Amino acid sequence: xxxxxxxxxxxxxxxxxxxxxxxxxxxxxxxxxxxxxxxxxxxxxxxxxxxxxxxxxxxxxxxxxxxxxxxxxxxxxxxxxxxxxxxxxxxxxxxxxxxxxxxxxxxxxxxxxxxxxxxxxxxxxxxxxxxxxxxxxxxxxxxxxxxxxxxxxxxxxxxxxxxxxxxxxxxxxxxxxxxxxxxxxxxxxxxxxxxxxxxxxxxxxxxxxxxxxxxxxxxxxxxxxxxxxxxxxxxxxxxxxxxxxxxxxxxxxxxxxxxxxxxxxxxxxxxxxxxxxxxxxxxxxxxxxxxxxxxxxxxxxxxxxxxxxxxxxxxxxxxxxxxxxxxxxxxxxxxxxxxxxxxxxxxxxxxxxxxxxxxxx
Amino acid sequence: xxxxxxxxxxxxxxxxxxxxxxxxxxxxxxxxxxxxxxxxxxxxxxxxxxxxxxxxxxxxxxxxxxxxxxxxxxxxxxxxxxxxxxxxxxxxxxxxxxxxxxxxxxxxxxxxxxxxxxxxxxxxxxxxxxxxxxxxxxxxxxxxxxxxxxxxxxxxxxxxxxxxxxxxxxxxxxxxxxxxxxxxxxxxxxxxxxxxxxxxxxxxxxxxxxxxxxxxxxxxxxxxxxxxxxxxxxxxxxxxxxxxxxxxxxxxxxxxxxxxxxxxxxxxxxxxxxxxxxxxxxxxxxxxxxxxxxxxxxxxxxxxxxxxxxxxxxxxxxxxxxxxxxxxxxxxxxxxxxxxxxxxxxxxxxxxxxxxxxxxxxxxxxxxxxxxxxxxxx
Ligand SMILES: Cc1ncc(C[n+]2csc(CCOP(=O)(O)OP(=O)(O)O)c2C)c(N)n1
Ligand SMILES: [Mg+2]
Numbered sequence: 001x002x003x004x005x006x007x008x009x010x011x012x013x014x015x016x017x018x019x020x021x022x023x024x025x026x027x028x029x030x031x032x033x034x035x036x037x038x039x040x041x042x043x044x045x046x047x048x049x050x051x052x053x054x055x056x057x058x059x060x061x062x063x064x065x066x067x068x069x070x071x072x073x074x075x076x077x078x079x080x081x082x083x084x085x086x087x088x089x090x091x092x093x094x095x096x097x098x099x100x101x102x103x104x105x106x107x108x109x110x111x112x113x114x115x116x117x118x119x120x121x122x123x124x125x126x127x128x129x130x131x132x133x134x135x136x137x138x139x140x141x142x143x144x145x146x147x148x149x150x151x152x153x154x155x156x157x158x159x160x161x162x163x164x165x166x167x168x169x170x171x172x173x174x175x176x177x178x179x180x181x182x183x184x185x186x187x188x189x190x191x192x193x194x195x196x197x198x199x200x201x202x203x204x205x206x207x208x209x210x211x212x213x214x215x216x217x218x219x220x221x222x223x224x225x226x227x228x229x230x231x232x233x234x235x236x237x238x239x240x241x242x243x244x245x246x247x248x249x250x251x252x253x254x255x256x257x258x259x260x261x262x263x264x265x266x267x268x269x270x271x272x273x274x275x276x277x278x279x280x281x282x283x284x285x286x287x288x289x290x291x292x293x294x295x296x297x298x299x300x301x302x303x304x305x306x307x308x309x310x311x312x313x314x315x316x317x318x319x320x321x322x323x324x325x326x327x328x329x330x331x332x333x334x335x336x337x338x339x340x341x342x343x344x345x346x347x348x349x350x351x352x353x354x355x356x357x358x359x360x361x
Numbered sequence: 362x363x364x365x366x367x368x369x370x371x372x373x374x375x376x377x378x379x380x381x382x383x384x385x386x387x388x389x390x391x392x393x394x395x396x397x398x399x400x401x402x403x404x405x406x407x408x409x410x411x412x413x414x415x416x417x418x419x420x421x422x423x424x425x426x427x428x429x430x431x432x433x434x435x436x437x438x439x440x441x442x443x444x445x446x447x448x449x450x451x452x453x454x455x456x457x458x459x460x461x462x463x464x465x466x467x468x469x470x471x472x473x474x475x476x477x478x479x480x481x482x483x484x485x486x487x488x489x490x491x492x493x494x495x496x497x498x499x500x501x502x503x504x505x506x507x508x509x510x511x512x513x514x515x516x517x518x519x520x521x522x523x524x525x526x527x528x529x530x531x532x533x534x535x536x537x538x539x540x541x542x543x544x545x546x547x548x549x550x551x552x553x554x555x556x557x558x559x560x561x562x563x564x565x566x567x568x569x570x571x572x573x574x575x576x577x578x579x580x581x582x583x584x585x586x587x588x589x590x591x592x593x594x595x596x597x598x599x600x601x602x603x604x605x606x607x608x609x610x611x612x613x614x615x616x617x618x619x620x621x622x623x624x625x626x627x628x629x630x631x632x633x634x635x636x637x638x639x640x641x642x643x644x645x646x647x648x649x650x651x652x653x654x655x656x657x658x659x660x661x662x663x664x665x666x667x668x669x670x671x672x673x674x675x676x677x678x679x680x681x682x683x684x685x686x687x688x689x690x691x692x693x694x695x696x697x698x699x700x701x702x703x704x705x706x707x708x709x710x711x712x713x714x715x716x717x718x719x720x721x722x723x724x725x726x727x728x729x730x731x732x733x734x735x736x737x738x739x
Contacts, residue, residue, distance in 0.1 A: 070640045071568035094538035094574050095497055095566050123496060126539065161426050164480045165495050331716045336701045338426055338477025343698050343720065353723070 038221050044214035046188035047077050047153075050195035051115065055085050058113060061199055064091040064100055065117030065153075074119055075155055075214055097127035104150045105135055113149045113199055121156040122165025128173070135204045136179035147202040151195070156184075157248050157298050158345050159212035161338045168335050169247075169299035174206045175276035175308070182276040183229060184208040186250035188218040190233075190273065193226035201229060208275075210247035232279040234286070238268035241355050242286040244309060245296040246272040249346070253296060256351035265355065275305050283309065284317050291322035292358040296346055301329030323361035326354045364624060365578070369604055370594035374652045376660025378599075383591075387603040390444075390610075394602070396665060402443060402598045403662060404675045406435040406655045409459040411679035412468055413629075415686055416475075420633045424690050425475040431458045433596075433628030436654025437561050438531075439463065440601025441621070444609055445529060446522075448489070450511075452504035452530040455493040456561075456627075460531065464490035468682075469689050478696050497532075498539030501558070504530035505545040508554035508618075517555040518615025527612035529557040529605075535566025537582065538574045546586040546620075555612035557605060558583065558620040561595060563627040568640040580622035588618050595623025596654040626652070698724060 041049070054061045063078055069092035072079030082090035093100050097118060104114035118124045124131075131152065138148050158167035175182045181203050185191040191209070198205040227233060235250060236257050243253040250271045257267040268286050272278065287293050293313055295306035310325040328346045336344050364370070371380045371391060380388060413432050420428040431438065438459035445451060445464075453460055458471060461483075470482030474493060485491040494500040508528040511517060516526045536542055537560065549556050562579055564571050575582065580592035591608075593600040601623060608619035626649035630637050637646075659672065702717040 066566075067568045069568075072639075074567070074634075092569050092573060095535035095569065096538045096540060098540050099538065126496075126498075126541070161477060163426055163475060163477060163495065331701060331720070332712060333701050333705045333716070334480070337479055337696065339695050340698065340700055341477075343724070344701050350723070 038219050040217050040219055041188055042215050042217045043188045043191045044075055044077050046192040046220050047195055047209065048079060050192040051078065052081060054196050054199045055081065055089060060111060061113045061115065062089055062091065062107065063115045064093050064104060066093060066095055066119050068092060068117050073117060075211065078117065097123060098130050101127040101130035101135060101152065105130065105138065105148065108148050108150050109146060115151040115153060115199060118152060118154045120166045121154055121168040121170055124154055124170060132177045136177045140179055148204045149202050150204045151198045151207050153207045153209060155211040156208045157210050157212055158341050159248065163338065167341060171208050171275055172299055172304045175305055180204050180206050180276065182206040183274045184210060184247040186210060186213065186247055186271050189220045192220045194229060197226060197229040208247060212248040213251065230274045230277060230279055232273055232282045233271045234268065234282055235271040236269040238266040240266045240290055241292040241294060241358055242268045242270060242290045243294050243296060243351065244270045244272060244283055246275055249296050249298060252348050253351060256348040259348060259352060260355055267355065278309065280312060283313065287313055287317045288320045291320055293325045294328060294351065294354045294358055295325065296328040296351055298330050298345055300332045301327045302332045304329060323358040326358055328354045364594060368592045368594055368624065369600050370597050371599040371603065372597045372657055372661055374657055376657040378661065384600065387607050390606040391599055391603040399662060402439050403658050404678065405439045405459060405463060407675045407679045408682050409435055409462055410655060411683040412686060413458060415683035416472060417633060419687065419690050425472065426477050427632045427634050428475055429456050429632045430629035431456050433649065434561055434563060434625045435459050436598040437595035437601050437623035437625045440598040441559050441605040444602050444605035448524060448526045449609065450489045450491065450507055450528045452491045452500040453493055454500065454531050454533060455495055457531050461490055464488045466490050468686060472686065472690050473693065476693065478693060498536040498541040501530050501532055501542045501545035504528050505548045505554055505556060508556040509552050511555055512552065517613055525613035527555045527557060527609045529559055531559050531561065533566060534562040534564065534571040534574055534579060535569065537579055546583055546588060549618040550587045553617040556618040557608045557612055558618065560622045561625055562622055563625050565627060565641065567631045567635060580620065583620035588620050590620035590622065592622045592624065595625035596652050598654055598658055
């Protein structure tokens with residue numbers, strides 16, 4: 001079901017927070033000189049602005065998904081776009097995820113650049129075959145003669161008190177599939193730029209949107225030089241422990257780093273941004289400096305992005321490590337009912353606990 | 362997706378018993394009903410409407426994450442559910458509160474599901490009313506598989522009305538687009554399952570109109586799979602009862618699957634998080650309010666002589682049900698921490714148990730923190 005979304009966060013989906021008003025519209029009409037302005041907006045609206053820009057820049061870009069037209073999506077990320085670009089560019093599809101992804105593949109073969117919206121993380125699985133067996137492999141099977149510039153947007157993660165299938169973090173399934181790029185922005189600025197980079201990429205991109213972060217505002221540099229889609233980013237510098245995470249977890253890690261700083265521990269935070277492929281440069285550089293690594297994620301720890309990073313860092317930076325790489329993750333159990341989600345999801349305290357354990361070695 | 366002369370209707374929107382010619386083959390089932398049955402149908406509809414209103418209030422007051430209202434769809438649900446027999450199995454979607462009531466689940470289970478204290482809410486073994494399914498269309502295949510098992514077990518076509526078993530699956534107009542629903546039709550036709558597909562076409566899948574899902578009336582679709590079908594006025598509880606009773610009878614007798622499209626309307630929002638004014642018109646809503654399933658039965662019953670005392674009695678009982686739900690909802694606590702790790706596998710597994718213990722100890726570590734240090738790290 002939809003739109004449970006924010007019930008328990010006290011934020012309504014209808015919130016003007018993500019309605020596309022001034023920022024997006026002024027972008028559209030702004031004279032060149034005004035473009036290098038910095039604007040403050042929520043992540044959801046930054047996505048809306050990025051999608052609008054992509055639709056403007058390339059008329060082969062299409063949006064497709066359930067309830068994305070008149071309604072503007074259950075999170076209102078596509079609000080106003082059908083009105084502006086018409087129902088042939090912003091398409092309300094029949095209710096079928098396999099249908100959405102499968103037809104996006106055909107549209108891409110025809111030269112379009114489809115951007116699919118999956119309504120919630122837990123509803124991506126009817127499209128799993130089309131994503132993993134088809135979309136991911138088509139370029140490889142065609143020996144490069146056909147590219148698959150398809151973006152699949154997936155709101156994911158917990159913290160919104162929703163019912164089953166509305167709070168999951170399924171990114172590892174897709175990171176495990178060669179041929180897919182898997183990315184997740186954590187800030188409005190990254191959301192604005194990464195969605196445009198994802199659409200411009202000739203590879204299929206799984207674009208995981210941290211739904212808990214749709215509403216908080218942040219600065220977006222509309223003129224900025226975007227960081228490449230695949231690059232990880234140092235979100236806070238520090239010297240004693242390295243924290244790595246993605247999506248909504250980055251905010252949590254920054255909180256933990258702040259709390260640790262108050263106690264005199266200097267923590268570096270790295271925002272992964274791309275979960276596949278992973279940009280190990282900044283991570284290894286950081287670990288060489290700190291000697292300690294904690295990887296955090298909402299997804300279960302078993303066979304996860306965090307596990308992969310732990311293994312790779314152990315292989316490549318063994319002699320720099322002064323403690324084992326620790327994972328802070330969701331438990332290896334189904335995402336629980338909302339009333340106990342706060343016990344399931346890692347929070348800043350659990351990250352601090354791991355920092356202490358790491359420092360204790 | 363308007364009605365046509367093939368649409369089966371018995372009780373008109375004005376509350377007059379005027380069976381359409383297309384209703385003829387179903388009338389014997391209707392004629393078995395007595396006035397006491399009509400009154401029961403009315404009471405069912407009134408109860409679930411009161412429950413639905415109370416649940417919506419409770420959600421607004423923060424007691425639940427969301428609520429999917431059933432108001433407007435009681436005729437389709439009550440008629441079809443009352444046509445089922447205790448041994449039949451029902452696979453619902455997530456809006457079939459009236460069906461749950463009639464099958465005898467404790468409605469608090471639905472509240473608990475939407476509140477986020479459980480992913481289930483009741484034990485289907487007790488009522489043969491299976492769990493709600495939130496992933497659109499998935500339950501259609503489960504129902505078909507269950508019905509295949511019923512056939513393999515020889516529990517159809519024996520002529521014993523107490524044991525011959527049928528399966529009924531509920532789903533929406535949006536769900537008809539899912540591959541799972543078409544695949545269920547394929548399997549059902551192939552294996553001639555003892556099964557009724559009950560489609561509530563409430564005209565909307567959140568904001569997407571049924572015209573996006575289908576260019577032809579949806580009751581025509583199963584015919585391409587070789588499954589007979591009937592379209593009914595879903596706000597006519599008698600039509601829903603009579604047609605479902607016939608199809609279930611056919612299924613139990615070994616005559617294979619059938620498909621019912623009930624034309625109805627969701628009077629409320631998709632869920633409490635939805636704002637339907639964004640996509641549908643007041644006129645459309647008003648036209649369906651006039652076709653209300655409860656009011657038309659009230660008109661009919663009054664014509665038969667039901668008096669205020671009867672209607673007052675029903676109203677009081679419905680209010681009692683709502684009050685009971687409210688009281689018990691407010692008393693619901695938070696599940697224990699360990700709930701996260703229960704039933705991950707059929708038997709306890711050391712990996713999961715280790716995580717259970719870790720969390721218990723971790724949580725307990727905060728208890729040691731002196732009050733003055735609260736908020737700091739232990
Ligand atoms: C596989 C899947 N995709 C998307 C959703 C989100 N969603 C919940 S309800 C709904 C519309 C369902 O419409 P319909 O089948 O007509 O049932 P109704 O809600 O009208 O009873 C959608 C798209 C979902 N629950 N499952
Ligand atoms: Mg519907």
